[in-house]
Amino acid sequence: MTPAGDSSEGGAQALRDQIGTLHAAAYGWALTCCRRDHHDAEEVLQDSYAKVMSGRAKFDGRSGFKTWLFGVIRRTAMEHRRRFLVRKQSFRQYRGESSPSVPPAPDDAVSRAARAGAVADALPELAVRQREVLHLVFYEGLSVGEAADAMGVSLGTARLHYHRGKKRLLKLLDERGFAHG
Amino acid sequence: MGDGQPDDGERELSTLFRELRDRDQENAPPFATTWARAATRVQQTAVWKPVAVGGFGLLAAAAALMIVFATRDAPRQTTDYEVGPPDPEPLAFLLMPTGFDAVDATVSFDSRPFRYQLDEILEAAQKGDPL
Numbered sequence: 001m002t003p004a005g006d007s008s009e010g011g012a013q014a015l016r017d018q019i020g021t022l023h024a025a026a027y028g029w030a031l032t033c034c035r036r037d038h039h040d041a042e043e044v045l046q047d048s049y050a051k052v053m054s055g056r057a058k059f060d061g062r063s064g065f066k067t068w069l070f071g072v073i074r075r076t077a078m079e080h081r082r083r084f085l086v087r088k089q090s091f092r093q094y095r096g097e098s099s100p101s102v103p104p105a106p107d108d109a110v111s112r113a114a115r116a117g118a119v120a121d122a123l124p125e126l127a128v129r130q131r132e133v134l135h136l137v138f139y140e141g142l143s144v145g146e147a148a149d150a151m152g153v154s155l156g157t158a159r160l161h162y163h164r165g166k167k168r169l170l171k172l173l174d175e176r177g178f179a180h181g
Numbered sequence: 182m183g184d185g186q187p188d189d190g191e192r193e194l195s196t197l198f199r200e201l202r203d204r205d206q207e208n209a210p211p212f213a214t215t216w217a218r219a220a221t222r223v224q225q226t227a228v229w230k231p232v233a234v235g236g237f238g239l240l241a242a243a244a245a246l247m248i249v250f251a252t253r254d255a256p257r258q259t260t261d262y263e264v265g266p267p268d269p270e271p272l273a274f275l276l277m278p279t280g281f282d283a284v285d286a287t288v289s290f291d292s293r294p295f296r297y298q299l300d301e302i303l304e305a306a307q308k309g310d311p312l
Contacts, residue, residue, distance in 0.1 A: 016216065023212040028205045042210055049219035054226065116200040138191075138198035170190050173197070 012053075019049065022066055025140060029070050032135040033077035035124040040080065048076045067150045074132070074151070115178055122172040130165025133158050 019026070027045060034040035048069075051057040057072045059065060123131050129151065136147035148158035187195065 020212045020216075023215070024206045024209050027209040028202055031205060038208070042215065045210075045215055046219045046222060049216055050222040050226070053219055054223045112200050113204060115197055116204040119197045119201045120204075134194070134198075138194050139202050166190060166194060169194065178197070 015052065018065060019052065019069065022069060025066070026069060026073060028139055029135065030073050030077065032123065032131055032139070033074050034080070035131075036120050040077075040084075044073060044077045044080050047080065048073045051076065063149060067146070070136075070150045071152065118173055118176050118178040119169075122169055122176065125172055126165050126168055127161070129153070129157075129161040130168065133161045134165045134169060137162060 026048070027041060030041035030045045030048070031038070034044055048057070051072060052069075059068050062068075063071075123134075126134070132151050133144070133147050136142045136150055137144060140147075142150065144158050144162050145155050147162070148155045151158060153161075
């Protein structure tokens, strides 16, 4: 059990520190859960942290702290998607906006940024589960089994989504000239 | 990686995702800002939740009071319905004919003439007589 289960002042500070070390990874995961929408990812991350802070989400030590935090973020993103989907879509249509994108990459490594941008653009075209498992395996460096735990699915299901997602993503990147699928 | 040794596709994806992760980390909002905004949300919820619950409770109490007063002041039936003379045969309806019996009793259909005609036709047909 980590200090996350402790409700004292010191426990709260330890929880904050622990989440702080995972913040970059949590943001990346929130992006994946929000179809790479930068604003939604920030919203979801704030909501997730608020849940942890208020005790609505409690770490019980049944899984790793990171897996648990990712689970909270994934559930929050799902709630967020349900709550705001219709409103946001109609608002975007009204304003004539296209799908959201991440902020522009810095100019110092154009090809790297272009490749990263190609992945970021291709990922939303995958199914949710495929996107999640690929993120957890390639972005977070987890095994497929650990990814299955974080996603709350069986190993067989995660493996299936992994293989299908990998094949589809390579094909999409190949079409864009960034990989040799 | 997936299972066993990574293949070419997995190595390629690994590189691409690493580049994406680097880019995301550069664009990630500062932790302190996100945490502070989350704390603000928690405080707002802490304020608004009791207000919302209290408001709902007040509305429910007002509705209950309204029903109580509305029913208390409503005009009531003070006079009884007039009572007619007692029914001399209260169970007479049991002896009344049912629906089919009533129809049979009032509508009759005599099919004998047609039956005779049919008999004649059959008899003639057996004899081979033209009618």
